[in-house]
Amino acid sequence: MLPDFNRLKLFYHVYARRSVAGAARDLHVTQSAVSQGLAKLEEELETPLFTRVHKGIVPTPAAESLFNMVKPFVEELESELRSFAASKKQPWGVLRVGSPRMFGKIYMLRVFASFREKYPEVSFVLELGGQEKLLNMVRAGDLDFTFSDIFFAEKADLSGLRDFAVEPVIEEEVILACSTKYYEERIRGDHSLKHLLTLDYLAFRPDQLILRGWFKHHFKRQAPRLNISLTVDNIQAVIAAIDEHMGLGVIASHLAWEQISRGDITAVHTNKPPISNTISLVQLANKVPSLTEKVFLRHFHKSMAAMEMHKDFFKLWPQP
DNA sequence: TCTGGTACGCTCTACGACAC
DNA sequence: GTGTCGTAGAGCGTACCAGA
Numbered sequence: 001m002l003p004d005f006n007r008l009k010l011f012y013h014v015y016a017r018r019s020v021a022g023a024a025r026d027l028h029v030t031q032s033a034v035s036q037g038l039a040k041l042e043e044e045l046e047t048p049l050f051t052r053v054h055k056g057i058v059p060t061p062a063a064e065s066l067f068n069m070v071k072p073f074v075e076e077l078e079s080e081l082r083s084f085a086a087s088k089k090q091p092w093g094v095l096r097v098g099s100p101r102m103f104g105k106i107y108m109l110r111v112f113a114s115f116r117e118k119y120p121e122v123s124f125v126l127e128l129g130g131q132e133k134l135l136n137m138v139r140a141g142d143l144d145f146t147f148s149d150i151f152f153a154e155k156a157d158l159s160g161l162r163d164f165a166v167e168p169v170i171e172e173e174v175i176l177a178c179s180t181k182y183y184e185e186r187i188r189g190d191h192s193l194k195h196l197l198t199l200d201y202l203a204f205r206p207d208q209l210i211l212r213g214w215f216k217h218h219f220k221r222q223a224p225r226l227n228i229s230l231t232v233d234n235i236q237a238v239i240a241a242i243d244e245h246m247g248l249g250v251i252a253s254h255l256a257w258e259q260i261s262r263g264d265i266t267a268v269h270t271n272k273p274p275i276s277n278t279i280s281l282v283q284l285a286n287k288v289p290s291l292t293e294k295v296f297l298r299h300f301h302k303s304m305a306a307m308e309m310h311k312d313f314f315k316l317w318p319q320p
Numbered sequence: 321t322c323t324g325g326t327a328c329g330c331t332c333t334a335c336g337a338c339a340c
Numbered sequence: 341g342t343g344t345c346g347t348a349g350a351g352c353g354t355a356c357c358a359g360a
Binding site: 029032033036037040 | 329330331332333
């Protein structure tokens with residue numbers, strides 16, 4: 001069985017100081033307490049650790065062996081505990097963050113990089129994935145928080161969000177878009193439902209939830225069967241397929257801001273305002289955020305606000 | 321929840337050994 | 341003789357646990 005840790009700590013100081021009295025001073029206890037504790041450790045280990053000589057103690061080979069075992073552990077523990085104290089004064093440690101794939105690739109890496117320029121003691125673990133996976137990881141304590149794309153939230157089962165504090169961060173504009181070439185050849189300004197239903201579509205996932213949501217929002221009705229030219233499982237592939245003139249896809253406009261700005265991609269508008277989608281910060285409801293988390297989230301808001309080229313494509317929620 | 325027994329760790333004190 | 345270092349034992353406070 002493992003000896004009492006307090007006695008191992010006591011032994012560590014006695015060995016390091018080669019003195020019972022010295023260890024007692026280090027540990028702020030009486031010399032007698034150290035002497036007795038040492039004797040009990042020797043009794044537990046059934047091995048003498050020191051030879052008592054006049055005005056001192058001499059470690060036995062067993063003591064040297066034990067010290068070599070205990071030393072790295074004690075020193076690492078002391079170092080980690082000092083880091084705990086330091087983390088209360090400035091950001092430090094590993095921050096584990098979840099994010100939707102595209103959002104993470106485009107924005108989070110930039111935010112991480114600029115944060116590390118200011119706080120090199122902080123490193124990151126970035127988990128990219130879908131809402132359900134990321135929320136489960138937050139719930140299990142595997143992520144400190146996640147950014148969650150609660151797309152068409154009214155369709156999703158939100159009962160699982162009870163355990164979380166959800167704070168809107170970004171409002172993004174969701175558009176139906178195609179390449180300008182496809183638009184000029186196939187659409188030519190005819191945005192009627194009848195005409196749109198004759199075109200080719202790029203589905204994000206087989207359930208076509210986002211595409212159907214777009215039709216429901218703009219035409220107040222479910223779209224009948226769409227002509228799906230491609231089904232993929234990520235928005236990046238939808239944008240790539242748009243670039244290849246394969247048809248129309250529903251995307252967040254800021255994710256294709258370069259192509260839209262250059263005129264390579266064109267949005268299909270109706271007389272209804274565009275759909276807006278909220279990306280939220282999600283963390284456990286009762287969690288007390290660390291200093292590192294607080295400073296990072298302030299930095300995140302500042303960094304996002306500073307991304308000038310994206311400002312026409314999403315709205316940043318005010319920081320609470 | 322309260323109470324009493326037990327174990328443990330601590331301080332206090334006494335004491336031995338020995339160098340200066 | 342004094343100071344320093346160590347051990348031993350008594351007594352006290354506290355934590356823990358079982359039982360009422």
